[in-house]
Amino acid sequence: MYSPEFFLMQGANGLIMGCLYALMALGLTLIFSVLKVINFAHGEFYMIGGYTAYFLVSVVGGVNPLVGVIFAMAVLLVIGSLFEVSFLRPMHLGSVDRPAEYAILVTFGLSFFLQNLVLALAGPFPHRTSSFMAGGIKIGVLTLSADRLIAAGLSLVLMAALLLFVRKTWTGKAMRAVSQDKDAASVTGINPLSMNNIAFAIGASLAGASGALIAPIFSVVPDVGVLPSLRAFIIVVLGGMGSIKGAIIGGIVIGLVESLGAGLIPDPSRALAYRELYGLIIFVLVLLFRPRGLFGEAA
Amino acid sequence: MEKTTLKKLCLFTGLLLVGLLIPLIVKNSYWLHVFAMAYFYGLIAATWSFLDGYAGQFSFGNIALVVIAGYTSGLLAEYTGLPLSLGMIAGVLAAGVVGLFIGYLCLRFKGAYLSLFTIAFAEAIRIILNTEHRFTRGPCGLHVEGLFNTTSVVPYYYLIFFILAVSLFVMYRMLRSKWGLFFQAIREDDEAASAMGVNIVRYKIIAFVVSSIFCGIGGVFYAHFSQMLTPNFGQIATMGLVIGMAVIGGVENLIAAALGGIIVQFGLEWLREFGAWRMVIFGALLMGVVRFARNGLLAPMYKKFIGEEV
Secondary structure: OOOHHHHHHHHHHHHHHHHHHHHHHHHHHHHHHHHOOOOOOHHHHHHHHHHHHHHHHHHHOOOOHHHHHHHHHHHHHHHHHHHHHHHHHHHHOOOOOOHHHHHHHHHHHHHHHHHHHHHHHHOOOOEOOOOOOOOEEEEOOEEEEHHHHHHHHHHHHHHHHHHHHHHHOHHHHHHHHHHHOHHHHHHOOOOHHHHHHHHHHHHHHHHHHHHHHHOOOOOEOOOOOHHHHHHHHHHHHHHOOOOHHHHHHHHHHHHHHHHHHHOOOOOHHHHHHHHHHHHHHHHHHHHHHOOOOOOOOOO | OOHHHHHHHHHHHHHHHHHHHHHHHOOOHHHHHHHHHHHHHHHHHHHHHHHHHHOOOOOOOHHHHHHHHHHHHHHHHHHOOOOHHHHHHHHHHHHHHHHHHHHHHHOOOOOOHHHHHHHHHHHHHHHHHHHOHHHHOHHHOEEOOOOOOOOOOHHHHHHHHHHHHHHHHHHHHHHHOHHHHHHHHHHHOHHHHHHOOOOHHHHHHHHHHHHHHHHHHHHHHHHHHHOEEOHHHHOHHHHHHHHHHHHHHOOOOHHHHHHHHHHHHHHHHHOHHHOOHHHHHHHHHHHHHHHHOOOOOOHHHHHHHHOOOO
16 A cells, blocks of 8 residues: 555645645735734635635636636635725724734624524535646656645645745835834835735635635535635644745645545554644644744744 | 622622523523523633733634543543543643644734634644544434433533633632732733733633633533534534624623523524524624623623622
């Protein structure tokens, strides 16, 4: 059973899933680094991304699944921006007591609301978006699902685009300035409030993109975002809160650990279920031995 | 006697009397069942308020601790010949020990580690209970023995009412003691509290363990009252319900949070005909209260009537 091909196959699948996890975690870490808010509705942004792509591609029909991904990102951009203005801005204007607690409550409240709204509107039954491309692609000795490869490739493209945006554009640099020191940034003429808004909207749309990219691989249900969001939390803690490099490397590490780890449990139903627990073990280890994560700043 | 003390005495005696008299007026066992579940949720909402509203530590783990205590007691009764009472004590202890472990792991640091860890932990417990179905019966549910040799709900009603009243009293006394001051000092400004000589990590852990133990008591009751445990009771949505109850009542007021739990449970029962939309309504209410009425809906009324906060 444990042939070299087996490990190669699990490793390749782990890398593919790791890219998708990294995309999701990147949105979370971007929001955290600029707004200092952990977005507990990240999983629901992912879920909405999956549903909007499904809606456009399979219900309305007649469009390429890629257009579905772009549509999902646009929808989440708007939802993220509106939510930030109406619920998170008051916190940054200083009109909210105990902002840390408020941020968790209001994003968690949104998560609860969205999950139940989609349940009421779309029902509990799973839906699957049509494939990017059916069948498999043969690379050397491995045959990999074309949908997975395309999803991973697109998430690499999106991550590269985000890195370029953050490093090369004025807005990206301004966002980094706000994340380092809000007050100093505003002295130089940057409006921290609009940077908060842009960062939150982009973060939400990255979650939406990962949901839309995975929609052809796994089905969407109203609570499909719960496990991916928990995984994103763990990745961000592992990589270091607010670290972009940490989110990408952390995502790939978690993808590999889950995939290789699952191969070590002989009982297949257990292997599948316990894949989710490796992250928690890593979480415990990080808290015990390196609480600031791989690339986080020392407290 | 001070005026506020007198008012408080009136309020608490009034609530106690109403609670004791309800089974004499409400004869319908369905509604008595709803009352008992409302008290259970009131208790858990109060443990959440105890931790978040006073010590400032945001946990998603209360329902997971309820589930751990319930399953410990239920599984011990199923697989060992242990008397129910010992199994129940073991359930409460298990919640306390797990609470101590989580507290030690997460509360040594500042920041949102506790919220992040407990939400992942709760989901992990649910996954394990579902996966090890040969042992736990998984989604089919674990049958748990009842406590009383009768089909009547009345003894359970009085039991959970008693548990709720005593738990609230004990937590209230703790918060009125030196501990309560330390908790609030940590919540308002942990660096200042630390500079004044409060061992902040220790008191954060104490607050977490106390809240865990009361969750365990609630969990053991829930197991033997509902007589059926399923892993999905421990899903994050249930925790969302508890947090919403405490927030709608008023996080910074133990009594208001418990009353919030009771009232919301009745509200949800009343909205049952709306089906899936009732949770949408609840979610919207939760967000609205957080945004526009930060102190909840009941706590300000309490403050106005009594003239002081809890």
